[in-house]
Amino acid sequence: MKPVFKEVYSFDKKCYEKYSLTEDILMEHAAFAMALEIYKRVEKGSIINIIAGPGNNGADGVTLGRILLGDYVVNLYMPLGAKSQMCKLQLKRFEAVGGKVINEYKRCDCIVDAIFGSGLKRDLSDEIVSIINKLNRINALKIACDIPTGIDDNGNLRPVAFKADVTVTMGAEKLALYSDFAKDYVGEIVKADLGVSFTKYIDKCCHYVLEKDDLIKPIRKKQNSHKKTYGHLGVLVGEKEGAGIIASLSAFNYGCGLVSVVSRENIIIPYEIMKTNTISGFSALAFGMGLGNYFDDVMDDIVKLDISMVIDADMFYKEDILKFLDKKVVLTPHPKEFASLLKIVGIGEYSVDEVQKNRFELALKFSEKYPKVVLLLKGANKIIAYNKKLFIDPNGNVALAKGGSGDVLAGIIGSLLAQGFHPLKAAIHGSLAHSLAGNYEPNYALTPEKLIKRLENI
DSSP states (O other), rough: OOOSSSOOHHHHHHHHHOOOOOHHHHHHHHHHHHHHHHHHSTTTTOOEEEEEOHOOOOOHHHHHHHHHHHTTTTEEEOOTTOOOOOHHHHHHHHHHTTTOOOOOOOOOSSSEEEEETTOOOOOOOOHHHHHHHHHHHHHHHHESSSSSBBBBSSSBBBOOOOSSSSSEEEEEGGGGGTTTTTGOOEEEEEEOOOSHHHHOOOOOOOOOEGGGOOOOOOOOOSSSSSSGOOOOHHHHHSSSHHHHHHHHHHHHTTTTTTTEEOOSSSSOOOOOSEEOOOSSSSSSEOOOOOOTTGGGGHHHHHHHSSSSSEEGGGGSSGGGGGGGGTEEEEOOOOOOHHHHHHHHHHHHOOOOHHHHHTTTHHHHHHHHHHHEEEEEOOOSEEEETTTTTTEEEEEOGGGGGGGTHHHHEEEEEEEEHHOOOHHHHHHHHHHHHHHTOOOSTTTTTTOOOHHHGGGGGG
């Protein structure tokens, strides 16, 4: 689990004021970190094109050019010139060792984007948009300095962005790198330390990026046990019965000792899943997926249950959801469902596009209003919000963009709740299991059945 921050300017300032480091020292470390990535990935003697902006992000790129010059052919392109004092100083040093600034694109093996880094708050000019579009069409290794140019500090495109294979981010990882929009542009993310240990650089953190090794699976260790030791999950099956059946199979395949579907219809279910007409006797409950208007008449009875619950899909369009927001629940909306939920709870009216552009902010707002609830907002990178903290799961891929994938996720989380996981732990480890099982090739061919089967081998 890695800490991630909205901004790092305050950490840079601490380096200057507390550790007596200078801007120059931090810049040398930033440039050397980028140089190390190039030495690892690009054969010496290759051609490196560095496109540098007029400020300190550009200065990082110019400093990189000085470090690489001699081992590589370095072409420095500065379409906006050098404006900050550090950029002017680094350009003077670059030219002193024989570096030259070019005025046109040249063939290359590697492109370094150092135009604008973190802190972008406005749309790029037409000139820079044109440059970024040209760079994106070039077949070369692409490395971004700090944040790919065109991604603002909320992770949105303004309006285009450099498409990097590697992003070397300075000091600490930023939330903007983990937006849904940024996922297609950041590539591999590498953190550069800036002259002090990372533990000395950062301060207290409340947001985290989940890594593959964080996954805790529900491995059974106690031999003297039986099926009820591992929980009994109830799954409400409603109007679209397939959704509930997928969730029940997912739960059973991820360690739950017993899974029962609750249905008022004569439905066909897998032989290993039980069926009941009552909502009692469970250690956890999963509902909302494919629910329609089924069970509206017993919501008051459901809310009285003193068990953990995972709530999904159709419930986010119902006023009844308000009855569950002071309980031990995990909510798993996709962006459209989250927009509806935000309206129902009185946070505001947002379009799906507005939700996507403000995912972190809105998840935190919801978390602040309902600190007992665990929110898992689905997307290219899933966000888990709980008690003013964010946990980001970037480990999934586009293979999961299939009908039924969310039902599998609800079943996984429900299974972990039934087995005694705290709702936050169930959301974190359920999200990771779902993401890792979803890394499937070819990425268009994943189905819920295959996804459930892959839970065996994550």
